[in-house]
Amino acid sequence: MKFIDEFRDHARARQILEHITTLVARLAEQRGGPVRIMEVCGGHTHAIFHYGLEAMLPPELELIHGPGCPVCVLPMGRVDDCVAIAERPEVILATFGDAIRVPGSRKSLMQAKADGADVRIVYSPTDALALARKHPDREVVFFGLGFETTIPSTALTIAQAAREGVNNFSVFCNHITIIPTLKAILDNPDHRLDGFLGPGHVSMIIGTDPYRFIAEHYGCPVVVSGFEPLDILQSLLMVVRQLHDGRAEVENQYQRLVTSDGNLTALEAFHQVYEPRENCEWRGLGSIAESGVQIKAAYGAYDAERKFAVPNQQVADPDSCRCGDVLTGNLKPWQCELFGKRCTPDQPHGALMVSSEGACAAYYQYGGGNVDGRGPDSSASASLSQNLIQSRAES
Amino acid sequence: MSDTTRRQLPTLAARAVTQAHGGGGKAMKDLIDDVFVREFTELPEVLEDQARLELADLAGLGDRLAMTTDGFVVDPLFFPGGDIGKLAVCGTVNDLAVGGAHPRYLSCAVILEEGLPIDDLRRIARSMATAAREAGVEIVTGDTKVVERGACDGVFITTTGIGVIPAGRTLGIERIQADDVIIVNGWLGDHGAAILAARGDLSLDTDLASDCAALNGLVETLLDAAPDTRCLRDATRGGVATVLNEMAEASKLAIELDDLALPLRKEVRGMCEILGLDPLYLANEGKLVAVVPAAQAEAALAALREHPLGREAAIIGQALDGKPGRVTLRTGFGGQRIVDMLVGEQLPRIC
């Protein structure tokens, strides 16, 4: 497959891995501790586990798996609201497949479907709009999830509905934006991050400029990265090199899709329909100002929150849940007491076990690459394996 | 029994199935006669409440009976490469064949939804008859029920199969040993991907067809070439990954797969990339996983590739002394990951 296979070519990886190893060893020795790089995007987390990259990297390089999974950070209260909308008899609730198993405090959309709600999985928001055209006697509500990458698609769909006057269509907007959240993580005095892999597909929309404050104000290197394994390795090398050179810049590895100012047409659609939401709740991270968007009053007829009274009740994360510590790099997934015991992909307790992009779910499912205890980080893999074995035995 | 000796069969006037067709009266008898008896030409002239099978015929084929049953539901009923009827015959034939049995007889119970077009039912029955003939099995008994509209999805079919295992054949999952080789008979995930596309709600268009096929002929070819084959499984729901996890667990061995060796059509790859799915978990309806001692692996592979249903056969992995029950995949990128059982079914994802 063009633009994919060449970036999965293992032959090109070995030298890059050697360079990363050499530089990280020097850095770790200078600093007396490991180098910690956060991959912001859940897509990167998924690729890292899918290709078993983590076990190929030197043990002194720690990857911290960031908050960029919109399903993981979706608060339980919002799932509850969505379930309440879905349970209305006139509603067809259309959703991406990702969201259907996310637990609310009462039930997930999948359970609501089993209880009689009309919940349908679609590939695109345009498919939800097509459902609305096809069923004029029903109310079709699209569960709008995702970061800046996905926001233009729902914005354009809402604008299309308005143009056509498809008034039985609305969006339950849970879109969130990454920049305020990165700032919140960096403002946390406990963070131990040395650099970032920037989210390639978000950056395709917003460009690389919005990350400049990270380099300029916080002195952290950022490299915007593609999603194939070679993209990720090259980006890691670029971050490590900046650290080694004592630089903090925003660099762009994903030049085939990302520019400094982003996609202006997509951004125009975005701002035509959406405006910042004053406060937005993130599962595992709490409330972060202006980290989400809401539908503007001009498109209020297509806003499910205005159309239907939703309970809008906040549900606190369980006290025992330590997702926040994992997200800030202070805890490895398997170091959490709940991991694999009370918190599994089957019965997720915390945000990061919810979707396969969540760090905990990825560790649980793929074993973090240290599949037989022979990985480079043997102490970590040993405890991971124990955890996995225990969890399997108990479940 | 040939058509020429059969009694005159009635022709149904109805265009669609109604509750009357399940009522046990004349309408039901006419439906059975016109649709099933007409197509299943092996059915006896006079139907009793049970099929009567000659023991001597069976005893000549081996020393054990194999019996299996499977329920079939699929949306849509007709899809590229097959339909629910073909699926219901091939699925049960394959469940017998992977046990080393010669499949002989099938039963067929259908649950029909009120309003199902008779022509659709006729097409399904014809497809079952053709599939059975090609697989060398006879459909000898059946049952028909009709449920209200909405109580089932068009047609549900349950088939039960009986086969005979030749003396001395002992295929079994517990026979897997370290260093045994894992072979599949061709492209993986075609059925799952074709059904996803055929369902239409994702608006994806491909030329993919289901791999739905009866594998009993292929199994005989394989066992001739590799008589010490340890075990066979057909990789239906849950895909190859699920079968391998069952094998690893039962044998208390580890299994390692080679990502680059997996036979995948480019359309299946495309589908999986778009929807974020893993082809290892996609359903197959004409694929088996064979575990063969390393010494017979090449012979097995060569024989499979000679067969029309095994042209793209490939060695995809190996059983190893490792963490018992663990299936791993060596990625094309040199890394490794666990291939676990799925919690539920795979869903399309955007992230």
Next chain:
Amino acid sequence: MCLGIPGQIISLDDADARLATVDVSGVRRQINIACIVDDDHPPERCVGDWVLVHVGFALNRIDAEAAARTLELLDELGDTHEFDALTLNGDQEVSS
């Protein structure tokens, strides 16, 4: 966070509605191309474009030259001499 996949636009279905058909490894789907259309690049010129597809939308054109440059850079990174020269420079900067 956002699954995106390269595909090639094979036909324009409705220029006004910004609808085109994309081919991803033999899988075809109608997508919205509004985000890749502007005055310099009208819908008619989108056929043949390689684009990044996400939830039924083409979000950007893929720059084939940039992709080639990235691969070249990867090959250069694989060149040990080049790397030694680079890290040596880095050492000097750090120590100075």
